[in-house]
Amino acid sequence: MNTLQAWSDQEFEERLRAMGGRYHIHHPFQVMMHRGQLQPQQIQGWVANRYYYQINIPIKDAAILANCPEREVRRHWVQRILDHDGCQGDEGGIEAWIRLGEAVGLARADTVSQRLVLPGVRFAVDAYVNFARQRPWQEAAAASLTELFAPGIHQSRLEFWPQHYPWIEPDGYAYFRRRLSEAPRDVCNGLRITLGHFNTRELQQRALEILQFKLDILWAMLDTMMLAYCDVQVSGWGRYTPMEKDGAVHDFHEPLFAKCG
Numbered sequence: 001m002n003t004l005q006a007w008s009d010q011e012f013e014e015r016l017r018a019m020g021g022r023y024h025i026h027h028p029f030q031v032m033m034h035r036g037q038l039q040p041q042q043i044q045g046w047v048a049n050r051y052y053y054q055i056n057i058p059i060k061d062a063a064i065l066a067n068c069p070e071r072e073v074r075r076h077w078v079q080r081i082l083d084h085d086g087c088q089g090d091e092g093g094i095e096a097w098i099r100l101g102e103a104v105g106l107a108r109a110d111t112v113s114q115r116l117v118l119p120g121v122r123f124a125v126d127a128y129v130n131f132a133r134q135r136p137w138q139e140a141a142a143a144s145l146t147e148l149f150a151p152g153i154h155q156s157r158l159e160f161w162p163q164h165y166p167w168i169e170p171d172g173y174a175y176f177r178r179r180l181s182e183a184p185r186d187v188c189n190g191l192r193i194t195l196g197h198f199n200t201r202e203l204q205q206r207a208l209e210i211l212q213f214k215l216d217i218l219w220a221m222l223d224t225m226m227l228a229y230c231d232v233q234v235s236g237w238g239r240y241t242p243m244e245k246d247g248a249v250h251d252f253h254e255p256l257f258a259k260c261g
């Protein structure tokens with residue numbers, strides 16, 4: 001039996017936040033994207049694959065609602081579905097993502113047909129949806145807490161993409177702008193549930209494991225995209241060595257080791 005005392009809410013939250021060091025913002029594909037090192041087709045590949053994540057988020061949230069007997073929780077959580085699916089007067093996040101696709105040069109049909117979605121991305125996203133279907137709703141709510149780290153990534157895209165990728169139509173950025181206000185509200189709600197429910201040391205440790213599981217999903221999606229869209233040489237255990245391109249050598253080892261460490 002685990003007899004260690006529960007962490008205080010503050011310490012527990014700090015431990016959850018500390019896992020941001022393993023967020024996909026540190027993945028080599030994301031790092032290249034952030035530095036302006038991706039070609040149009042690579043950006044298109046990312047947008048087309050992330051579409052599969054986007055359309056599954058409301059399905060995942062519907063699974064959480066279906067498993068949650070608490071009306072008060074459902075009243076808040078249902079907003080997430082509306083954010084993505086839209087409602088009268090607001091086309092919603094999925095439509096905004098399709099427009100991001102158009103802004104990077106993907107026809108609507110290319111995005112919505114899912115023809116560019118890679119098998120590994122499909123498996124990773126499906127794992128998240130299945131987790132929400134099969135596990136208690138509080139666990140699935142805790143898994144959404146990678147969103148703690150998401151506003152920073154959306155903000156950096158809004159700041160740096162127009163400089164690095166002037167060929168992207170500015171209209172496309174609406175999705176990232178929406179998430180700047182939506183994600184902090186979701187996080188506030190998700191944190192309240194997580195701090196309230198995971199209230200023994202054993203449960204708190206379980207919450208950290210769940211967050212790691214979700215971080216792994218996001219990481220695995222980018223692993224798959226990197227293999228599909230970048231020239232990588234596999235050298236040694238768990239390491240990528242991207243081939244030199246345009247005379248630039250990129251050092252990806254550090255974030256990878258940080259993740260493994």
Ligand SMILES: O=C(O)c1cc(C(=O)O)c2c(n1)C(=O)C(=O)c1cc(C(=O)O)[nH]c1-2
Nearest residue numbers: 057143144145146147148149150153179218
């Ligand atoms: O672009 C990103 O890096 C990113 C990451 C995440 C995330 O951390 O799961 C989400 C989003 N975006 C996002 O836009 C979004 O709506 C979202 C919902 C959720 C979730 O788990 O419920 N994560 C994310």
